[in-house]
Amino acid sequence: MVSPFEAGMFSGPWRSLLSLREDVHVEETAEGDLVLHGRWGDVLLRQPDPVVRGVLNRMSLGPISLSNAVSGHGGGAHGAAAVLRVLDRIEPLVVRTVGRSDGRLLVSVAPIAPAARLRPEPLPADRPIRLSRFAMVRTDGSGYILESPLSLHRATLHHPGAVRMIGMLARATTTAEALGDPPDDRLLVDALVLLTAAGLVVRGEHAAAPAEKATFAEDTDPALAAWSPLDLMFHTRSTLGRHDHDFGATYPLGTGRSPEPVVRPAADGPVIALDRPAWEEILGVDPPLSVAVEGRRTARRYTGEPVSLRELGELLYRTARVRSLVLRQDGEEPSASSRPYPSGGSSYELEIYMTTTGGRDLPGGVYHYDPLGHRLEVVSTDPAIVAELLENARTAADASGTAAVLLTMTARFRRVSWKYRGPAYALMLKNLGALTQTLYLVATAMGLSASPLGAGDVDTSARALGVDWRVESSLGELLIGRPGTSSGDTGRLPVNDAAWAERAAAYLGVKRGG
Known part of the structure; x- marks a missing residue:
């Protein structure tokens, strides 16, 4: 079985670069083990191959070419195989970046949940593709972010060329139509493959001419029919399991006091005092809770x-x-x-x-x-x-x-x-x-x-x-x-x-x- 990290990693004018998530810390123990400390727990690698040790330390510093890193640490076929086995094990901690050998980065795809897995597949030139209708593009102030509630990955668009490519995918098209046949830039094709594997770009069910006639699974899936993109994003981001955002009592404004007081300050101006009911009077006329529950309409x-x-x-x-x-x-x-x-x-x-x-x-x-x-x-x-x-x-x-x-x-x-x-x-x-x-x-x-x-x-x-x-x-x-006169519960079947x-x-x- 071919490792999902193996295809295309060691050849070509382009580079698939790898790095660890920014929140992953690599620790070397006195016993010679490596511990990867991450958001979802620790991964212990006992007595790893020296090539593995060197590659992971390099990946903790930023995107690297896997082939260069393996050869730079004296690793041959055996060392490369050891690295691939470890990468498969720690896949939810690995960020993939498509970039040129001159250091220009185009797109990075980062896992945002421990179940995140990528299985890139080639994109035929005539296969219809489209940006997922659940995908959303936003900026974090320093770049464009592409994410979807259906994906366990988040993409960062580093280069204007990537943004232009996303613009081509607002409607169904093909790789050939969007990028040329043969493509003008192989880098863009590899970025599309990565985004498709992440579920941010979706494939048509089959080839169709014209591409606008293609059908996409997310459009016909009954489980998605009732969801709007905003509602589904709100659901996934306000619960745990499908994102890596800080969550819970994190005190995003600092650990000081709330900027809003417990009770809003009394307003200046006229007020009207309200009656305060007496406990004994309420108990004398109030119905039991079950009556209020059943009587509610x-x-x-x-x-x-x-x-x-x-x-x-x-x-x-x-x-x-x-x-x-x-x-x-x-x-x-x-x-x-x-x-x-x-x-x-x-x-x-x-x-x-x-x-x-x-x-x-x-x-x-x-x-x-x-x-x-x-x-x-x-x-x-x-x-x-x-x-x-x-x-x-x-x-x-x-x-x-x-x-x-x-x-x-x-x-x-x-x-x-x-x-x-x-x-x-x-x-x-x-x-x-x-x-x-x-x-x-x-x-x-x-x-x-x-x-x-x-x-x-x-x-x-x-x-x-x-x-x-x-x-x-x-x-x-x-x-x-x-309440006025009710029309009654006509048309209801009592149960x-x-x-x-x-x-x-x-x-x-x-x-x-x-």
């Missing part, structure tokens, strides 16, 4: 009847108030808080804004909920802003009638991202789900109905709330109101004790006098 029809200020105070107090503050060891400002809903890392980055047309005891407007002072801060009283937010929400929720209140949940992003890298945004979405469910269940227990919005308008909400969307932006919205929901609705109607 997404409302699509509302009566338009306002929700009282007392009810709003109860809803927010029970779901989002600050219950306690965690003080720093230095006794200065608090470092965390406790609230009724869970939040990853006790971040509590979510803020709640309330938009309402108003009622007898609350003027119409946009308000911010202060969870520490348990009060509403006036953000805007402009009727046009209120009408725009509520109409957008009603349309997004496909609701009829007018809900009494729109709750907009924003995130102070840096409250999470100062500490976490990788899962930060995904963590905020999970926190949003926890808060939304808590609001849902408490609203149900209070005889109110809720309807979440599938998506809000980031620009509109930022303008209405007076925030910089890059620092604090809406993540979710929830309509709260009094698994569906009558529980009916019994819960009846219980809630009696308990709350509905």
Whole structure:
């Protein structure tokens, strides 16, 4: 069996250069062993061949020509074979670079997961090829990076010629069409072979004329049909296993304090104090948890009847108030808080804004909920802003009638991202789900109905709330109101004790006098 490192490594005017990942450290032990320390653990090479030792030390310094390195350390066929065996074993630590013998580099492909493997194959001149529709090109400030959530490798485009080559692959083409037949530059062909092996460039299922008629497996794969490139990239980069980015509590802004305080500072201007419900009163009327869970429904029809200020105070107090503050060891400002809903890392980055047309005891407007002072801060009283937010929400929720209140949940992003890298945004979405469910269940227990919005308008909400969307932006919205007449659960097949929901609705109607 031919080693994947063997073909083309030792001949030709071009060079396939090899190096170790930048985070790999080569250590020589007193016993004469080599230890490769890498991101995914250590690799122990016991008493390696002197040629292997020399080649790996050279590879730790940057890209090298394998043939030159082997001959430079006095290695013949035996030494070359020993090097190839080791390279096969440590393949997830090896970066491959296509470059000329004069030192000009074109493309490098680096493994980004311990399961990464490359099996380069020749590209026939008439075989259709294309940049994967999941591939994304970005810059890290010093060069172009090509990556895909479907690939366990990342490519760096070192030379403008590589960028131009990628530009030719926006649509299906062939090697001959893109590079000439025979190719103008053999180096580009070898780069294409490497990118194709990495899955960043994909092959057509068969030769087709014209190439635009070719079919590609990723376009017909049912497992990929429901994924957009952005969603799949977000999924893979906010979880472990398919990337090599720093992940978890890495404190990317340093190990100091969060730039966002535990509780947003109180705003200057008018405020409205909210009622604080009494524990005994709530226990006297609240249904059991199972009733709230079974009785929860997404409302699509509302009566338009306002929700009282007392009810709003109860809803927010029970779901989002600050219950306690965690003080720093230095006794200065608090470092965390406790609230009724869970939040990853006790971040509590979510803020709640309330938009309402108003009622007898609350003027119409946009308000911010202060969870520490348990009060509403006036953000805007402009009727046009209120009408725009509520109409957008009603349309997004496909609701009829007018809900009494729109709750907009924003995130102070840096409250999470100062500490976490990788899962930060995904963590905020999970926190949003926890808060939304808590609001849902408490609203149900209070005889109110809720309807979440599938998506809000980031620009509109930022303008209405007076925030910089890059620092604090809406993540979710929830309509709260009094339920109108339901059309019933027509067309549904009852299974698994569906009558529980009916019994819960009846219980809630009696308990709350509905």
